């Protein structure tokens with residue numbers, strides 16, 4: 001391998017070096033993986049023919065000696081679109097000047113991010129539009145003779161209040177999500193005792209459970225050592241999971257929460273606190289489980305909407321757990337119920353007390 005070959009092998013993007021006759025002098029393994037036909041019979045000619053506009057770019061860089069940057073879209077056979085930079089690096093290793101270095105920056109990641117942003121805005125608009133459409137329909141009706149009918153008026157005002165609650169929930173969930181995303185890991189400098197957090201979460205959700213005729217029991221096994229984190233975020237995680245268990249369990253259903261220390265037999269592979277929330281609801285099909293933490297994903301949209309749900313609760317849970325270096329495990333059997341378990345690593349200087 002020549003000197004330029006050794007140097008470009010150390011770079012984290014595909015790189016190809018060519019001479020003045022457009023012959024390949026060196027390419028790194030990332031370039032070999034991205035453009036597999038470079039090593040085949042067609043070699044560089046076949047490569048050039050697949051990337052529209054690349055050859056004229058190389059020739060113009062040879063002519064004027066300037067660095068050129070352009071977006072290129074391979075015709076077929078290559079996986080990604082690239083931003084390509086061509087730089088004249090002069091003479092190397094006894095190869096006379098100019099030597100051109102082509103660097104390829106994969107654009108699929110930024111394209112994916114763009115698609116995500118567009119999808120997110122479309123989802124938010126859709127979620128806001130449906131309650132707005134409903135409210136404007138009710139307002140229109142009430143502007144007519146229906147305003148005189150007390151029963152109709154009361155019913156419509158009730159429905160309007162429900163739609164307003166939906167929009168309020170959506171906005172506060174969106175705010176929580178953006179706040180969680182904006183916070184940095186270094187914020188996790190405080191020790192948090194989980195017992196009071198669990199107790200507060202139960203206190204906050206008991207009235208909801210009573211409203212829907214569900215029972216809620218809690219078991220805290222042994223002394224729970226402290227973890228590093230933010231108390232209000234951890235409270236949000238537990239409230240979201242408890243509310244889901246209440247909303248999606250069967251009539252007169254039962255929710256059981258268990259908290260204990262877990263000695264490394266968990267996805268984190270270290271001593272952790274585990275809190276599991278088990279319900280006896282209708283359960284979730286295995287194929288749905290991987291999507292539950294995606295924003296706006298709901299198994300049964302109309303049921304979730306009826307509960308004032310926005311489909312953001314588990315996305316918020318997931319983000320908070322990632323920041324806490326924790327994990328969420330979802331187990332479910334259709335017809336029997338679901339268990340959502342969170343694992344949070346113990347603070348480094350915490351000792352496990354025998355229970």
Ligand SMILES: Nc1ncnc2c1ncn2[C@@H]1O[C@H](COP(=O)(O)OP(=O)(O)OP(=O)(O)O)[C@@H](O)[C@H]1O
Pocket residue numbers: 169173240244245248249279281282283284292293297298299300304305308309310311312313314315338
């Ligand atoms: N315990 C559960 N049992 C059955 N399905 C559940 C359970 N928890 C969540 N789900 C399903 O996962 C979906 C996503 O839950 P998530 O908490 O993200 O949103 P949501 O409850 O619909 O709305 P919200 O933003 O108000 O929490 C729910 O709509 C529901 O279909």
Ligand SMILES: [Mg+2]
Pocket residue numbers: 240243244309313314
């Ligand atoms: Mg929810």
